[in-house]
Amino acid sequence: VREDSSLDFSTRYATASYSECLRVGGPLIQPKAVEFAERHGLKFTIARCCSQGGTLAGPVESRFESVDPAPAPISVVLGGLGTVGLGVFRWFKSLPDEFRIVGVLVKDLSKDRPEDVPLHLVTDSLDVLLEARPDLVIETIGGTGTAADLVHRARSAGCRVVSANKQLLAIEPELLKEASFGRDRLVASASVGGSVPALETVGGLVAREEIVTIKGILNGTCNFILDRVNAGVSFEAALSQAQELGLAEADPHLDISGLDCVYKLSLLATRAFGELVTVDRITCEGLDQITAERLQKAKDNDGELKLVASAWKTPNGIVARVGLEIILPHQLLFGCTKEANRLVIETEGHRQVVVNGKGAGRWPTTVSVVSDALLCRRAELSVGNIRESERAKAS
Ligand code: HSE
Numbered sequence: 478v479r480e481d482s483s484l485d486f487s488t489r490y491a492t493a494s495y496s497e498c499l500r501v502g503g504p505l506i507q508p509k510a511v512e513f514a515e516r517h518g519l520k521f522t523i524a525r526c527c528s529q530g531g532t533l534a535g536p537v538e539s540r541f542e543s544v545d546p547a548p549a550p551i552s553v554v555l556g557g558l559g560t561v562g563l564g565v566f567r568w569f570k571s572l573p574d575e576f577r578i579v580g581v582l583v584k585d586l587s588k589d590r591p592e593d594v595p596l597h598l599v600t601d602s603l604d605v606l607l608e609a610r611p612d613l614v615i616e617t618i619g620g621t622g623t624a625a626d627l628v629h630r631a632r633s634a635g636c637r638v639v640s641a642n643k644q645l646l647a648i649e650p651e652l653l654k655e656a657s658f659g660r661d662r663l664v665a666s667a668s669v670g671g672s673v674p675a676l677e678t679v680g681g682l683v684a685r686e687e688i689v690t691i692k693g694i695l696n697g698t699c700n701f702i703l704d705r706v707n708a709g710v711s712f713e714a715a716l717s718q719a720q721e722l723g724l725a726e727a728d729p730h731l732d733i734s735g736l737d738c739v740y741k742l743s744l745l746a747t748r749a750f751g752e753l754v755t756v757d758r759i760t761c762e763g764l765d766q767i768t769a770e771r772l773q774k775a776k777d778n779d780g781e782l783k784l785v786a787s788a789w790k791t792p793n794g795i796v797a798r799v800g801l802e803i804i805l806p807h808q809l810l811f812g813c814t815k816e817a818n819r820l821v822i823e824t825e826g827h828r829q830v831v832v833n834g835k836g837a838g839r840w841p842t843t844v845s846v847v848s849d850a851l852l853c854r855r856a857e858l859s860v861g862n863i864r865e866s867e868r869a870k871a872s
Pocket of ligand 1: 668669670671695696697698699724725726732737836837838842
């Protein structure tokens with residue numbers, strides 16, 4: 478970016494040819510990567526973290542554009558101040574140039590709030606919040622009541638939406654479609670896998686190759702409980718611990734029944750296979766099916782009893798299931814412990830891609846929500862930029 482102090486704008490490359498990248502890129506650019514891209518005719522974007530837009534590099538002519546070097550933060554309404562909502566609220570304090578929270582929606586106004594949450598921001602009135610015409614609405618309330626109202630009304634009002642609510646997104650086909658195939662109006666990476674880039678990796682892979690199977694450990698609470706039960710702790714004590722650690726859903730039945738995995742699998746499979754894999758197409762078994770015999774059988778085989786979500790292609794269509802399985806040491810899902818999540822994606826070319834990380838808890842999910850919000854911000858500012866340049870052309 479070249480700054481021009483006589484104007485309030487800077488110029489930067491809107492597009493850059495491969496040779497221009499190599500000529501001016503300096504330490505920002507890996508020459509080998511650019512040469513590789515050129516050999517394969519690939520396009521890529523060069524951008525600073527948190528910046529708007531970026532430079533499109535590829536088989537293009539180089540061209541400059543004007544950008545506002547310090548765009549105003551986008552305005553955000555936050556739904557929910559629970560485990561994840563409060564995490565997002567606190568994280569945004571470190572990003573004042575990027576986000577400005579204009580209101581926080583809560584269900585119960587009479588509840589005590591942490592001291593660092595200014596009370597004038599908190600309301601239970603959706604009408605009041607939407608009057609502020611936010612650019613972005615972040616929904617971390619969960620469930621299908623208030624959360625559904627917030628998401629639908631925000632979308633009708635033209636706001637971008639980030640949601641970590643796998644249940645809501647999976648049970649409403651219109652939202653399932655938008656969260657799976659849309660781009661940056663409804664972003665839901667945070668709804669699956671906590672910090673694990675599960676939806677993102679599936680989306681990136683399927684753009685290049687056909688996916689034939691996805692198989693994963695997608696519920697941190699169940700994985701944590703299974704670990705503890707294996708170590709001799711009672712089921713009830715293990716569940717209480719998971720709740721204390723902020724891993725479980727507000728209604729932990731959603732975790733232990735396997736339903737939370739069903740919702741996540743619906744989103745993943747829809748994106749992987751390009752058709753709506755609604756929850757009614759997924760068979761489900763939960764932790765109530767753990768027996769001493771199953772645990773023993775796993776041990777006898779040096780394996781682990783895990784709650785596994787899988788979906789695969791057959792000549793008769795997609796098959797999808799959530800259930801307990803014994804995972805053996807040679808399998809890629811082996812050794813996924815505590816609240817970790819892991820997803821194995823297999824493509825038609827027998828390529829196996831594995832993503833792994835913390836799948837539940839305040840910070841893993843918060844990281845993912847903030848990253849979705851940053852994606853929306855870039856999209857919002859790019860649109861703003863396009864509007865600016867159209868206005869400039871017209872005048
Ligand atoms: N209760 C969920 C889990 C939270 O344990 O995986 C993250 O989606």
